[in-house]
Amino acid sequence: MSKKKARWRKLDNAAKLYSAASNKKDTRVFRFYCELKEEVNPDVLQEALNQTIEIFPTFLMVLRKGLFWHYLEPCNLQPIVKEEYKEPCSRLYIKDKKTLLFEVTYYKKRINFEAFHVLTDGTGATEFLKELVKNYLYLIHKENGLEPVSLLPEDMTVQDQEADSFLKYYSKDQKRPKKRKLHAFQIRRKKKDGNHLHVHESVVSVQAVLNRSRELGVSMTIFLTALFMMAINEEMSKMQKKKPVVLMVPVNLRKFFPSLSMLNFFHWIEPGYNFTTQDQSFEAILKYTKEFFETELTKEKMSAHISELLALELHPILRLAPLELKNLCIQTGAKYSEKNTTAIFSNMSAVKMHASYVPYIERFGVYTNTPKFELCLCSFQDKLSFAFTSRYDTVNIERNFYRLLKEQGIASEKVKPEFPKTDEPSEQEMKVYKIYSFLCIAIVAAMLVAECNSHPRVRWTLFTAGGVVTMWITSSIGFFKRYNLLKNAMWQLFIGTIICFIWDALTGWHSWSVDLVLPIMSVSTLTAMFVIAKVRKSPVREYLIYEIMAAGYGLILPVTLLLCKVVKNPTVSMFGSLICFLFLVAVILFKGREFKEEMQKNLHV
Template identity: 40%
Template structure:
């Protein structure tokens, strides 16, 4: 327990600075984890569990403030209140005119939701929070299971480890290199939803069924689904655009490559490029080339180089002296230019593990994200694989193509959506 330990203020980490400067009405930089139970959520118990959980994550009790040169997190006396779900998925949390907490906990029937502003934490950090919340909830609801649930705590990092800025800690491990050559990617276009509204489509399927298919092609689940996503996008583009490569941006948890237990942001992006006109459009070609792309990008050396480049920009002497309002303008321009180099984003959160005694109570865990275009997220719990599309485009043919590929291969898919047809 970390009761009584607080933080007066924290500098934002490298990723947090970008989200704080570039989020807006179109892309709120909010993501949501939901945990579906086999029984209705008890609001009072969830509130008690949240009160216990927040003691272990002190930097979550912060508001975002702007200084002369950078945004920063300031400790706040505000405390989170659990409430019934009453707004759209990934709606704005951060309001520049109101200093509120940067996360929200809600529930609806048998589902509890945790939404977080990305400047505060990344997927892995928020999963630590969510798993702790779930464990406290069921230990309160079923006291006889308390010792079994917490026999091995879901997150054992120290106070300093949870709040560490791992970007800054590991900066300089690799000598900085020149930026990679800029590549103009194929861009998805179309009529968009109203600002701040997202088309959310979730496909639920057997994780083992998809793993079996992936193994058939000697691929990981991530590579296999990435290849299907490329195929789904290619099917919708005009022939005149086939010379432009489809580029997937894939967030990578850097904790797998650096010894970090931080509950703040610590991830990097790799980009996997596929040129259908050169590499072919058969599923075997797609999987083979996608697999090669991941292998080339997911090396410790390249991740070191990317981390060094990110921190080198932040630490540049001239940039450090530029006032915040000018930095924000520069970062927004830089992000727009960066977006021109990607077609879509695919994020695999991976397999979420909870203590064995919770098996009869937790049915499924899923994740949704805000986006300025189209993004796919995948997340599994036991044999339930959740694949969620977030999109600002009214057209849903890419999503249909993706799920049609799976069903044609024999995978049963349950579709849930907020899209009205």
């Protein structure tokens, strides 16, 4: 395989949705894991990971924000293997924090690979984990005669890995489907122990499921989809049955369109069944599901869906909408679209390893963190691993599903996932901030009460209240932007000067805010950014955009105020503007290539 460093890249269509819709609880993180027949050696696993990441350089990315879209950029961060230490599928992407979008952990005999869906999809994650497990087992057992093997095409390049297959197969002439979606039954019964992710796993025989599916004349996925809908229906009340049970079933588009991409390249179909108006027999449900799959799973339909997905993204007007506005619209759309499905059923298919490595592996498994009740499955050899994940009380649905399997002659064996005892993520910082905010509110309220009762000649109570509000605003910016010091400095400059303008106006407008504060803060912020970048040894691409913003702010605003004759004493403003101007000139002369690249990243539409 050609070894080439990955370059910055735009997000694929699915990644743009995930980057906007994810949050602390809806993390859009999924886990693929491999259960070995021996305890994991962390030092060897780290060496195996180092080898694996050389083959998949497209995974060494951080998510950054542009004016119109997020984008992925290569970084010098190196993944470090850790013993499992937090809830499965916890958040990997934290806004403004420079972190990798995947993580490798271990616990006893299990190797976990977790990824933020912006980075890759199930196919990409499977290939990464397979390569990681292969490298690990070879390093551990090469002295026992285990031979190195290749799992990936020899001619695969980095360009193949980072190709956006959505764009490759998009056609604006393709007719897009127009189908009105009905609101589906929603599972809403919360767990008593809080909003934690619950994982329940079982294992069945692949051959048993295949044999029964073939007897019925359907595929394994169709057979299990029908059973899943029936299991949900059994827990619905008569009133709830007025709405259909609708499943979201992801489809790997690589089965229809050739692609070696490690990016997201999937769509989904939504089989639904109304158990009030349609025949409730297993035979009728299976027949309907089979016909639905045969109708929807065609190359023409998938091509139409690709066109539907990209048509909105590529709209010339919508592309120019600011990122924050896009994010708000995507989040609203995601919440609305959740009403169209009841649950998710994701079949990741069979995981295949070279025959010489099979004796060392117990099984593979997969599950994910979504706002919906989800059933994920994958197989290895004759072990089909089921994993139900949810933040709702869904134990009865799982029980119904396995009972229905048993009625079809398929026995299941429960597997209790082994997780280490982990502490809850620390909330101490947020508690301190809330206490601090409460004290600030109390002081401001006390000052206002004092003002109403005492009416002092010097309005010291109002000045005190204003000072506390100012302190709270600036410290809050520092708290919430603490992961990115350069962005923090830019926000402090922007908000700080506005607060000074307000104070100047409220105290009779003596022009000190524009004569002194604005130019001094601009130059000071520019200097602080430069020092921070040098101390942290940050690459040029990470600090250049913030310094350009600070210099532009320190040049354009003072010059505008000078021309409008708002500034009474122009000396400091002129010198401040001159420094910012010279900085921008220096950037163009000495960092022109980096400047052009940063503008291209941040302004791409």
